[in-house]
Amino acid sequence: MTNTLERLNRYRELVDDWPAFIEACRMPLPTVVWVNPLRQAALLKLGKQGAPATSAGTDCASDSDILIATSILATRLEALGYPSQPVNWYPGALRVDDIDKPGKTLDFYLGLYHVQEEISLLPAVLLAAEPGERVLDLCAAPGGKTAQIACQMENTGTLVANDIRPNRLRALRSNCERLGLLNVVVSSHDGTRFPLEVGQFDRVLLDVPCSCEGNVRQSGKIPFEQAGGVRGRAGLQATLLGRAWKLLAPGGVLVYSTCTFAPEENELVLDYVLGEDAKIEPLEIEGLSSSAGVTEWNGRGLRPDCHNVARIWPHLNDTGGFAAARIRKRGEAP
Amino acid sequence: MSTSFIRLDGQPYVEWWEDRFGLSPATFAGLCFYQRGRSTVWAGVPDVDDLTGARVEAVGIPLLRLGARFWKPTSIAIITFASMASRNVLDLDDQETRRFLAGSESCLEATDPRREDLASGFIVARHDGVAIGCGEWHHGTLYSCIPKGKRVESVDL
Ligand SMILES: C[S@@+](CC[C@H](N)C(=O)[O-])C[C@H]1O[C@@H](n2cnc3c(N)ncnc32)[C@H](O)[C@@H]1O
Numbered sequence: 293m294t295n296t297l298e299r300l301n302r303y304r305e306l307v308d309d310w311p312a313f314i315e316a317c318r319m320p321l322p323t324v325v326w327v328n329p330l331r332q333a334a335l336l337k338l339g340k341q342g343a344p345a346t347s348a349g350t351d352c353a354s355d356s357d358i359l360i361a362t363s364i365l366a367t368r369l370e371a372l373g374y375p376s377q378p379v380n381w382y383p384g385a386l387r388v389d390d391i392d393k394p395g396k397t398l399d400f401y402l403g404l405y406h407v408q409e410e411i412s413l414l415p416a417v418l419l420a421a422e423p424g425e426r427v428l429d430l431c432a433a434p435g436g437k438t439a440q441i442a443c444q445m446e447n448t449g450t451l452v453a454n455d456i457r458p459n460r461l462r463a464l465r466s467n468c469e470r471l472g473l474l475n476v477v478v479s480s481h482d483g484t485r486f487p488l489e490v491g492q493f494d495r496v497l498l499d500v501p502c503s504c505e506g507n508v509r510q511s512g513k514i515p516f517e518q519a520g521g522v523r524g525r526a527g528l529q530a531t532l533l534g535r536a537w538k539l540l541a542p543g544g545v546l547v548y549s550t551c552t553f554a555p556e557e558n559e560l561v562l563d564y565v566l567g568e569d570a571k572i573e574p575l576e577i578e579g580l581s582s583s584a585g586v587t588e589w590n591g592r593g594l595r596p597d598c599h600n601v602a603r604i605w606p607h608l609n610d611t612g613g614f615a616a617a618r619i620r621k622r623g624e625a626p
Numbered sequence: 627m628s629t630s631f632i633r634l635d636g637q638p639y640v641e642w643w644e645d646r647f648g649l650s651p652a653t654f655a656g657l658c659f660y661q662r663g664r665s666t667v668w669a670g671v672p673d674v675d676d677l678t679g680a681r682v683e684a685v686g687i688p689l690l691r692l693g694a695r696f697w698k699p700t701s702i703a704i705i706t707f708a709s710m711a712s713r714n715v716l717d718l719d720d721q722e723t724r725r726f727l728a729g730s731e732s733c734l735e736a737t738d739p740r741r742e743d744l745a746s747g748f749i750v751a752r753h754d755g756v757a758i759g760c761g762e763w764h765h766g767t768l769y770s771c772i773p774k775g776k777r778v779e780s781v782d783l
Contacts, residue, residue: 472702476670479677490678
């Protein structure tokens with residue numbers, strides 16, 4: 293841990309409250325689950341058989357169904373000895389205490405919920421895909437974000453979920469099946485060469501492989517030494533972004549995200565790859581605090597809209613570390 | 627590289643689900659059907675012909691395996707589509723559900739009224755009104771068709 297903290301020292305200037313940041317990095321991460329809206333009919337049915345407190349399920353579909361389904365899931369998890377708290381910024385998500393095997397329940401097997409790190413729920417929220425669209429998730433495995441996007445699209449349209457690694461593709465496919473995602477096409481390309489002839493997409497999620505510094509709370513250490521440090525991945529990240537940008541239709545939205553603090557893997561990549569036709573948009577998520585992106589690093593000035601990159605430090609919301617940018621491509625949608 | 631998913635006319639498969647489980651064809655409205663390899667039929671929303679050049683590994687979910695003698699529904703298709711099935715459905719109690727999810731069989735007493743509605747072959751296993759997977763029913767015994775990698779031992783109900 294000491295070694296790890298020394299390595300985080302390079303971010304001292306960027307963090308508003310250093311002791312709080314260090315303190316947060318030492319804490320374990322809570323488990324988060326989110327209700328699968330595609331299976332909420334099953335949850336509503338199960339709720340009717342259960343405790344009277346959850347008998348509010350009605351037969352007509354409405355926006356509040358997801359809230360009812362969430363409270364039914366909370367009741368069912370509690371009955372198994374796993375009390376939970378709602379995640380205030382993400383409807384349908386619950387922080388679950390003391391659950392060591394969230395995958396051993398009938399409800400998980402049935403795809404009624406998915407298990408995902410809380411802060412990694414963010415990119416899909418920023419992407420905000422809509423029903424009927426054509427969407428690409430270029431580095432998709434094991435598929436938590438794919439699943440969120442498929443649900444946003446209400447199981448319509450086309451969502452291409454791509455990854456390069458065979459064993460991770462297996463996990464991706466198995467999650468897509470378990471959650472009943474009918475609008476997903478899984479593909480297995482090297483993202484840096486994803487075929488352009490497939491055509492352009494309304495939205496692209498680029499959740500790049502990174503040095504994972506933000507996962508320090510999960511593992512108690514930073515695994516970036518093996519990965520070649522914070523500069524080792526920047527080349528791949530930039531190449532992936534270049535390709536993803538070509539695959540994005542004019543007027544479309546690309547979300548770039550990492551679970552790392554290093555500007556080399558975030559703002560510097562955006563600054564290096566993005567041109568005049570890109571605009572990094574300001575972000576605001578109700579209930580979630582973030583700090584601004586860096587516009588200068590090691591004496592180098594970056595494009596001013598890098599300020600709009602959202603940096604999520606672990607102490608801000610008691611989550612893992614994360615960074616995300618929502619980028620709009622200029623031009624009219626075709 | 628071209629895709630190995632070949633678009634099919636879905637009607638025979640939709641009819642099969644209707645015949646065997648009494649599911650309305652509307653259950654499958656808006657889906658495209660594909661065959662990959664010799665035996666697996668997939669159901670998904672996207673039309674892969676709109677994705678020229680993509681190396682496709684999956685579209686939606688696998689629906690049926692086509693055998694020479696019979697067609698076998700996948701457990702995931704049963705879970706996704708068959709909670710409203712009206713034929714060849716077996717409602718399991720907690721103990722039977724645990725055995726089913728672990729991949730073990732259950733025998734039903736000769737006098738068990740649930741036996742009356744079942745024809746030999748594949749059935750929808752259900753728990754609390756929710757489909758939980760594909761079973762095979764023969765001579766009073768329910769066999770679990772949940773694939774090895776998906777089974778759950780001593781599941782939390
Ligand atoms: C941060 S993880 C993605 C997590 C995923 N978005 C999710 O929510 O479950 C990065 C992924 O990028 C994949 N990857 C690495 N290099 C790649 C490449 N050249 N093309 C496509 N995917 C790649 C890795 O296999 C890994 O699954």
